[in-house]
Amino acid sequence: MELMKERRDRLQRGEPVRAQLDRQPQAFRPSPNAQRFELPPEFYNLTAEELKKEQQQRTELVEKNAMLRTKAMREKEEQRERRKYNYTLIRLRLPDGNLLQATFYAWDRLPALFEFVRESLVDGWQPFEIIAPGGQKLQESEEVTLVECNLVPAALLTFAWDAAVQADIAAAGGKSPTLLKPELLENIQTLS
Numbered sequence: 001m002e003l004m005k006e007r008r009d010r011l012q013r014g015e016p017v018r019a020q021l022d023r024q025p026q027a028f029r030p031s032p033n034a035q036r037f038e039l040p041p042e043f044y045n046l047t048a049e050e051l052k053k054e055q056q057q058r059t060e061l062v063e064k065n066a067m068l069r070t071k072a073m074r075e076k077e078e079q080r081e082r083r084k085y086n087y088t089l090i091r092l093r094l095p096d097g098n099l100l101q102a103t104f105y106a107w108d109r110l111p112a113l114f115e116f117v118r119e120s121l122v123d124g125w126q127p128f129e130i131i132a133p134g135g136q137k138l139q140e141s142e143e144v145t146l147v148e149c150n151l152v153p154a155a156l157l158t159f160a161w162d163a164a165v166q167a168d169i170a171a172a173g174g175k176s177p178t179l180l181k182p183e184l185l186e187n188i189q190t191l192s
Contacts, residue, residue, distance in 0.1 A: 021087075021103065021104070021105055022103070023102040023103055023104065023116060024101075024102065024103050025100065025101070025102045025116070025120060025184060026100075026101045026102075026184075026187070026189065027098055027099065027100055027101075027180055027184040027185060027187070027188040027189070028091075028098060028099040028100075028101060028188065028189055028190070028191040029097070029098055029099075029188055029189070029190050029191065030097055030098070030099070030190075030191055031190050031191055085106050085147075085152045085153045086105065086106055087103055087104065087105060087106060087153070088103070088104050088105075088106050088146050088147075088151055088152040088153055088154060088155065089101065089102075089103055089153070089154040089155075090102055090103075090104055090113065090146075090151060090154070090155055090157060091154075091155070091156045091157070092117060092130070092156075092157050092158070092159050093156060093157070093158050093159060094159050094179050094180070095159065095160065095161070095179070096179055098179070098180065098188070099191060100117070100120055100159075100180065100184070102116055104116075104146055105146075106145070106146055106147045106152045106153075107145045107146070107147060108145065108146055109142075109143050109144065109145055109146075110138055110139065110140060110142050110143070110144055110145075110146070110149065111140055111141075111143070113130065113138070113146070114130065114138075114140040117130065117159065120180060120181060120184060121179060121180065121181065122179065122180065122181055123179075126161060126162065126165055127161075127162035127165055128159060128160065128161050128162060129159075129160045129161075129162065130157050130158070130159060130160075131157060131158040131159075131160060132149065132150075132151070132155070132157060133155060133156065133157070138157075
C-alpha cells in the first residue's frame with residue numbers, strides 16, 4: 001500500500017508530458033504513369049444529382065457575395081475557416097523529380113519548414129528557395145504561420161537551389177550531389 005501511495009504522490013507532483021508531432025518524413029519517387037493521364041469520356045458527364053448540388057452551391061455563393069458584410073465580418077469568417085485544420089501535409093518537389101513529404105501543425109511558422117528541409121538534405125548548409133504554388137517565394141525570416149501562407153490543409157511546394165551558388169559550384173567543377181539524406185532514400189517509395 002505504501003508503494004502505491006508513493007507512486008500516486010509522484011504522479012501528482014509530476015509535470016504533464018507534452019506530445020510532440022511526428023513529422024513522418026517520407027520520400028517519394030514519381031510514378032512513370034504520372035505522365036499519362038487519361039480519363040474515360042463518361043467522367044465528364046454529370047448526373048442530375050451532381051448538377052443540382054453544383055447549382056445549389058453556386059446559388060449559396062451568389063447570395064453570400066450579395067450580402068453586405070463589414071471587413072470585420074469577412075475576417076472573422078476567414079479565421080473560422082483557418083481554425084478548421086490542425087495539421088497540414090506539405091510535399092516538396094525536388095529538382096531530381098523526387099518528393100519530400102512531412103506533416104506540420106497548421107500554426108507552425110515558416111522557419112520550422114525551412115529547418116525541416118535543411119535537416120533532410122545532404123547539403124543543408126547551401127542556400128535554397130521554397131516556392132509556393134502561386135510562384136511566391138517563401139522567406140525563412142518571415143514569422144508567418146503556414147495557415148497565413150495558405151498552405152493548409154495540404155500544399156505542393158517547389159524546392160530550388162540558390163542559382164548564384166549553383167553557378168559557382170558548376171564553375172568550380174562540382175557536380176550536383178544527391179539531395180536527400182541516405183536514411184530517407186532507403187525507404188523511398190513510388191508515388192502512384
